Amino acid sequence: MTRKKVKLAFIVNDSARKATFKKRKKGLLKKVDELSTLCGIDACAIIYSPYDPQPEVWPSPLGVQQVLSKFRRMPEMEQSKKMVNQESFLRQRIAKSTEQLKKQTKENREKEMTQLMFQYLGEGNIMHNVNMLDLNDLAYLIDQYLKDINRRIELLTRESQSQSQPPMPPPPVVKDEVANVEEEGQGSHAQQGLNINMDSMQPKENWFVNLMSGANVDQPHVFGDANQQSGFWPNTFFH
Amino acid sequence: MTRKKVKLAFIVNDSARKATFKKRKKGLLKKVDELSTLCGIDACAIIYSPYDPQPEVWPSPLGVQQVLSKFRRMPEMEQSKKMVNQESFLRQRIAKSTEQLKKQTKENREKEMTQLMFQYLGEGNIMHNVNMLDLNDLAYLIDQYLKDINRRIELLTRESQSQSQPPMPPPPVVKDEVANVEEEGQGSHAQQGLNINMDSMQPKENWFVNLMSGANVDQPHVFGDANQQSGFWPNTFFH
DNA sequence: TGGCCTATGTATAACGA
DNA sequence: TTCGTTATACATAGGCC
Numbered sequence: 001m002t003r004k005k006v007k008l009a010f011i012v013n014d015s016a017r018k019a020t021f022k023k024r025k026k027g028l029l030k031k032v033d034e035l036s037t038l039c040g041i042d043a044c045a046i047i048y049s050p051y052d053p054q055p056e057v058w059p060s061p062l063g064v065q066q067v068l069s070k071f072r073r074m075p076e077m078e079q080s081k082k083m084v085n086q087e088s089f090l091r092q093r094i095a096k097s098t099e100q101l102k103k104q105t106k107e108n109r110e111k112e113m114t115q116l117m118f119q120y121l122g123e124g125n126i127m128h129n130v131n132m133l134d135l136n137d138l139a140y141l142i143d144q145y146l147k148d149i150n151r152r153i154e155l156l157t158r159e160s161q162s163q164s165q166p167p168m169p170p171p172p173v174v175k176d177e178v179a180n181v182e183e184e185g186q187g188s189h190a191q192q193g194l195n196i197n198m199d200s201m202q203p204k205e206n207w208f209v210n211l212m213s214g215a216n217v218d219q220p221h222v223f224g225d226a227n228q229q230s231g232f233w234p235n236t237f238f239h
Numbered sequence: 240m241t242r243k244k245v246k247l248a249f250i251v252n253d254s255a256r257k258a259t260f261k262k263r264k265k266g267l268l269k270k271v272d273e274l275s276t277l278c279g280i281d282a283c284a285i286i287y288s289p290y291d292p293q294p295e296v297w298p299s300p301l302g303v304q305q306v307l308s309k310f311r312r313m314p315e316m317e318q319s320k321k322m323v324n325q326e327s328f329l330r331q332r333i334a335k336s337t338e339q340l341k342k343q344t345k346e347n348r349e350k351e352m353t354q355l356m357f358q359y360l361g362e363g364n365i366m367h368n369v370n371m372l373d374l375n376d377l378a379y380l381i382d383q384y385l386k387d388i389n390r391r392i393e394l395l396t397r398e399s400q401s402q403s404q405p406p407m408p409p410p411p412v413v414k415d416e417v418a419n420v421e422e423e424g425q426g427s428h429a430q431q432g433l434n435i436n437m438d439s440m441q442p443k444e445n446w447f448v449n450l451m452s453g454a455n456v457d458q459p460h461v462f463g464d465a466n467q468q469s470g471f472w473p474n475t476f477f478h
Numbered sequence: 479t480g481g482c483c484t485a486t487g488t489a490t491a492a493c494g495a
Numbered sequence: 496t497t498c499g500t501t502a503t504a505c506a507t508a509g510g511c512c
Contacts, residue, residue: 003491003502010279015496020491021278027489028270031506032284035267039260040249041288045271046306048281055310067285068307071294093269242486242508254479259508261480266506270489 021049029058042067113141260288268297281306352380 011017025047036043036059044067045058057064116138250256264286275282275298283306284297296303355377 003493003504005504006277006491008273008276011277016491017278019497021274021280023490024270024274024277028267028274030489031263031267031270034247035260035263035286037247038245038250038263039256039288041260041286043284043286045284046282046310047274048306048309049278050280055306057310064310067287067294070287071285071296071303242484242510244487245508255508258480262507269506 018051021051025049025056029056032058042070044068109137110141113137117142117145257290260290264288264295268295271297281309283307352376356381356384 011020028047029045032043032045035041042063043059044064045056046064047056049056250259267286268284271282271284274280281302282298283303285294285303286296287294352373355373
């Protein structure tokens, strides 16, 4: 937990294990002591170690006996009910870690796709090594961007009109080529780093459809691996 | 323990106490889990709380039972032997604090006495408000200084003689007025800040005896308070 | 109430004497 | 081995939903 992130596993080196044991046992008892003091609760701890035939107990043999008798007095069934046991404890920890991993993965995926998009826009050519999952996510991402752009255009148009200027022709709405997408996007992803030059974008507005229409089927597209779970966007496309 | 150093005492506010309890209980169980994993030892914990009629146990009801049966199988006498109980735990903590306090007190005392000595040498007058304990320690300190001075003189004398110069009269050894002092001084205290002018010191060489011989009994000397423990030097004087 | 966040206090791994 | 020290990781009090 310091100098190096220790791997949570049995320490093979004997002396290191003993040293760690002593330190951590001390820290643990301090924690128990503090918890007991701060919250005024009964608690006890029993620790067996290979370094001593006697277990170490807290807060005292008598204190342990008292807590234990209270515990043993309880019917067996009651004891198992609502208890925190190792399984549920580990389950909680795993769930939390999984949650964090998911969050991070989503974030990574988003960055990946953004990079991919700008790479295409920059090089203006056909994309290599792009698989179906990437295309799904990319399509969604771009769709969000396009929607955001249209929203901005509309906003600007209304502002112009509210300033009582002569009516203008309808604005050049960027066409949303990806159809049947639910209207659930909040466009939050578009809020950062969207400094695209509209002029340079216009001629490419339907690049995605071209890409998908089979014009480049000879490219070595890698298609979806069943084991690969994107999970980045709602899986609503191509399924 | 964050944002503010929490006082280790019962938390009066109910909701705050409950929140702290939940957090700390979780942390505690994690610690127990880690200790168990890292060091491969059997351990269990039982925690009663006012928030649940059931105690929380670790690692599992079965695991607790196993550890407990191991524990109960032990003769009562054995249980109390070599155990870490609350009393010895606190005793250890107190011992450590006491040790630190002692060290600091000794250091302070030394500085006090040194200051007192130079104050006397500087003002060249009778000392007021000096009690017997101070005199004890001061005498010891000065004795150490004198011994160191004589040692230096002797060293210088020998150097002169080894240079084959005509024999000199015996050097003016500073007389050690404080008798029956064991020869255990290492003079370490004299190594720093001893820049006393020997000439100005000579006429005062027996100030301490004068002070003690009754010449100043009219001075309001405060004598030793039984409750006051100096503990600075070995208590070999005036006892 | 219950989770989440962040600034800070603690615990402790690694190392040196 | 057992201290003491130092650099880091972790735990968590107090806020804010």
